[in-house]
Amino acid sequence: MMETLRHILALAIKEFLALLRDPRSRFVLIGPPVFQLVVFGYAATFDLDHVPVAVYNEDRGALGREFIARVAGSPHFDIVAAPASERAIAGLLDRRAVILALHLPQDFSSNLRRGEVGRIQALFDGRNSNTAMIASNYLRQILIDFNARLAAEQGRRPLPARLEVRAWYNENLSSRWFIVPGIVGLLTLVVTLVVTSLSVAREREQGTFDQLLVTPLRPVEILIGKSLPGLVIGLVEGTLILLIVLWWFGVPLRGSLPALYLGLTLFLLSAIGVGLMISAISVTQQQAMLGAFLFLVPAVILSGFATPIANMPEPVQHLTWFDPLRYFLAIVRGVLLEGADVTTLASQYWPMALIGAVSLVAAGWLFRHRLY
Secondary structure, three states, X not given: OHHHHHHHXXXXXXXXXXXXXXXXXXXXXXXXXXXXXXXXXXXOOOOOOOEEEEEEEOOOOHHHHHHHHHHHHOOOEEEEEOOOXXXXXXXXXXXXXXXXXXXXXOOHHHHHXXXXXXXXXXXXXXXXXXXXXXXXXXXXXXXXXXXXXXXXXHOOOOOOOOOOOOOOOOOOOOHHHXXXXXXXXXXXXHHHHHHHHXXXXXXXXXXXXXXXXXXXXXHHHHHHHHHHHHHHHHHHHHHHHHHHHHHOOOOOOOOOHHHHHHHHHHHHHHHHHHHHHHHHOXXXXXXXXXXXXXXXHHHHHOOXXXXXXXXXXXXXXXXXXXXXXXXXXXXXXXXXXXXXXXXXXHHHHHHHHHHHHHHHHHHHHHHHHOOO
């Protein structure tokens, strides 16, 4: 037993030294993940701020000016143009100078004072349908607040029923709270997969893999020794990214930290198994990088990182069962936002454990048969 542990430890130390002595490997492990987290955390968001707006106001009444002031005072809109005609509005939208154009007719204020409908024309640039939809919802909320204030001022009868909305787990509906926890899993997967997928391929390129096979090390010892560096690096990398998420982006930690690290460990084992499988069948490091890329793209798309799995076609939903990132995203979001614990997340743990066990056994089989 002690001999086996010495063999595994010696191989793990060798792997660490091979990574740390290579300046490019050191940079890949530290620089890009932190940079990508900061960039993605600010760039990958579904919220809209400072939407450029044009206002063509033919109304000279106080209510028209009040509505425009509400739009200008919103953090979501910036009034950047005041066209003098409808033709000028069309030109602004065509040039993408504005996303939204508002037209208040001459009788807007007078109609509202008489208790009649005051119409506002809103023109959106629909070339980006998602942006237009979000901006439309912001504008609709401003209009609802404006109507409520006007009804109270004029003493109108309030509505018999009122809908009060509260969002659980993400009270401010900040999309960053949804996206940034997902980046924890995404970047951890990238780093771990790259490190492990290059391990055996690097040995083959340098001509030392055959030497490794004739040593007293058994295949299971080689497998464990190759896995340990990826596991340790993944845990350190995941902890660093998690600290940035908590302290820099202000995402709350409401659940159990042991539950999160149990999920992270199982997730890393499944990623290491996939990475070692790719490395075992790759002759060169270039092939290993290509194999890692071919796995990463579908893994991210099928994980529910950006689009809900429930919205995917049913055959595609079945494919997501084999994606470990799907389960880890549920764990990290559950722990951070929902306050989940180990018991709550049990259904997410065992699929990752199964994927890790199968992939590691398959990697061991490939080591023994030395596929080229």
